[in-house]
Amino acid sequence: xxxxxxxxxxxxxxxxxxxxxxxxxxxxxxxxxxxxxxxxxxxxxxxxxxxxxxxxxxxxxxxxxxxxxxxxxxxxxxxxxxxxxxxxxxxxxxxxxxxxxxxxxxxxxxxxxxxxxxxxxxxxxxxxxxxxxxxxxxxxxxxxxxxxxxxxxxxxxxxxxxxxxxxxxxxxxxxxxxxxxxxxxxxxxxxxxxxxxxxxxxxxxxxxxxxxxxxxxxxxxxxxxxxxxxxxxxxxxxxxxxxxxxxxxxxxxxxxxxxxxxxxxxxxxxxxxxxxxxxxxxxxxxxxxxxxxxxxxxxxxxxxxxxxxxxxxxxxxxxxxxxxxxxxxxxxxxxxxxxxxxxxxxxxxxxxxxxxxxxxxxxxxxxxxxxxxxxxxxxxxxxxxxxxxxxxxxxxxxxxxxxxxxxxxxxxxxxxxxxxxxxxxxxxxxxxxxxxxxxxxxxxxxxxxxxxxxxxxxxxxxxxxxxxxxxxxxxxxxxxxxxxxxxxxxxx
Numbered sequence: 001x002x003x004x005x006x007x008x009x010x011x012x013x014x015x016x017x018x019x020x021x022x023x024x025x026x027x028x029x030x031x032x033x034x035x036x037x038x039x040x041x042x043x044x045x046x047x048x049x050x051x052x053x054x055x056x057x058x059x060x061x062x063x064x065x066x067x068x069x070x071x072x073x074x075x076x077x078x079x080x081x082x083x084x085x086x087x088x089x090x091x092x093x094x095x096x097x098x099x100x101x102x103x104x105x106x107x108x109x110x111x112x113x114x115x116x117x118x119x120x121x122x123x124x125x126x127x128x129x130x131x132x133x134x135x136x137x138x139x140x141x142x143x144x145x146x147x148x149x150x151x152x153x154x155x156x157x158x159x160x161x162x163x164x165x166x167x168x169x170x171x172x173x174x175x176x177x178x179x180x181x182x183x184x185x186x187x188x189x190x191x192x193x194x195x196x197x198x199x200x201x202x203x204x205x206x207x208x209x210x211x212x213x214x215x216x217x218x219x220x221x222x223x224x225x226x227x228x229x230x231x232x233x234x235x236x237x238x239x240x241x242x243x244x245x246x247x248x249x250x251x252x253x254x255x256x257x258x259x260x261x262x263x264x265x266x267x268x269x270x271x272x273x274x275x276x277x278x279x280x281x282x283x284x285x286x287x288x289x290x291x292x293x294x295x296x297x298x299x300x301x302x303x304x305x306x307x308x309x310x311x312x313x314x315x316x317x318x319x320x321x322x323x324x325x326x327x328x329x330x331x332x333x334x335x336x337x338x339x340x341x342x343x344x345x346x347x348x349x350x351x352x353x354x355x356x357x358x359x360x361x362x363x364x365x366x367x368x369x370x371x372x373x374x375x376x377x378x379x380x381x382x383x384x385x386x387x388x389x390x391x392x393x394x395x396x397x398x399x400x401x402x403x404x405x406x407x408x409x410x411x412x413x414x415x416x417x418x419x420x421x422x423x424x425x426x427x428x429x430x431x432x433x434x435x436x437x438x439x440x441x442x443x444x445x446x447x448x449x450x451x452x453x454x455x456x457x458x459x460x461x462x463x464x465x466x467x468x469x470x471x472x473x474x475x476x477x478x479x480x481x482x483x484x485x486x487x488x489x490x491x492x
Contacts, residue, residue, distance in 0.1 A: 055159070
């Protein structure tokens with residue numbers, strides 16, 4: 001009994017340390033940031049009022065914990081929730097999961113008796129329970145299912161850096177009980193909103209206008225609708241174009257990790273990005289998947305970084321790494337589960353054809369990609385070949401986000417397309433079950449011969465929407481929309 005009381009005292013001290021608002025009625029300013037990304041508003045407006053468990057997943061260092069603190073501050077200030085009815089627990093503290101047999105059950109019991117001073121089973125008003133790095137809690141999904149099924153007025157918001165365990169739990173124990181919110185490093189629109197806060201309203205308006213026109217042009221098979229919206233948006237942004245392009249150059253180098261926003265030294269950014277990579281490999285992948293030999297995994301990451309946006313054959317890649325093909329595929333799945341990489345298959349209605357063809361591999365973040373290959377420096381912007389890989393990688397990443405936002409319930413699949421004669425389309429994805437073809441040509445002079453692939457794809461797919469990403473050119477020719485990279489990214 002003495003030992004039990006001693007553990008309870010240690011736990012309540014730790015909980016008070018993690019929940020300072022119980023005493024101060026506000027979240028310390030150093031924990032919340034003034035800038036709020038769009039994910040915050042989605043969860044605030046759509047998720048906090050739901051009964052289902054909300055899961056926030058995404059790679060390390062994208063701001064998941066900061067957003068949780070912002071949500072807590074919102075509940076206290078705007079919703080006038082009693083601060084003691086908000087519990088935050090970070091399972092990054094190994095102590096919590098080692099001193100108790102049933103950590104979450106024990107924590108909630110201690111919280112109810114010593115903080116709320118009312119039994120969980122007889123709760124009056126709703127309580128909000130935020131569980132950070134929840135997958136470090138053993139059998140977390142089964143434990144949460146038990147609490148959820150009791151139908152107590154508890155809103156659970158959980159987070160983790162790996163999608164694997166969360167998605168497995170959501171499809172098994174928590175099926176029908178959980179909604180997923182994925183957070184990535186800042187996309188270009190949010191990067192601009194951060195650096196140009198006074199233009200926030202016009203950026204949001206442009207984003208809405210372009211998205212609506214994009215979907216409308218697909219549904220009506222009328223690319224001119226999208227082009228007209230691009231022209232209209234471009235006209236409204238002309239006064240800020242030069243500043244936007246300066247920020248685009250920075251984004252092409254270091255991408256959108258929040259921790260890098262105020263760091264001007266590219267060497268320091270590269271060092272931080274390499275640290276993020278090591279933490280992801282050694283604290284997430286190796287811990288979660290019990291890998292014995294991380295060297296091959298590290299070499300795979302380097303190869304993907306160097307060849308991002310290029311087609312690869314699994315057999316040759318596994319031979320290069322000295323891995324069995326099945327092991328290679330398993331490693332690729334691991335990298336995707338922690339948001340380090342993504343794949344694109346050949347676009348075909350035939351599943352067999354998609355499996356047989358080579359895959360395109362992308363490192364998900366170009367800043368990380370540049371740091372890994374030792375190219376995070378200003379001179380990279382003058383290297384046309386490397387810049388081509390970077391631009392396609394960014395467009396691929398933003399198209400994935402766009403598809404997720406437009407059709408959140410659909411499979412997040414992106415493709416490429418190529419004929420036996422070598423005609424190719426860089427990126428293909430479906431909206432409203434119709435394909436969109438995107439070709440990345442980050443320059444302004446584009447020869448007709450370079451567009452044979454996208455034109456043939458349009459002929460074979462009922463004149464689908466075709467987009468060419470350029471450096472500055474905005475045009476509409478032969479039912480193909482040409483748009484500057486920065487303007488396209490603002491839509492995504």
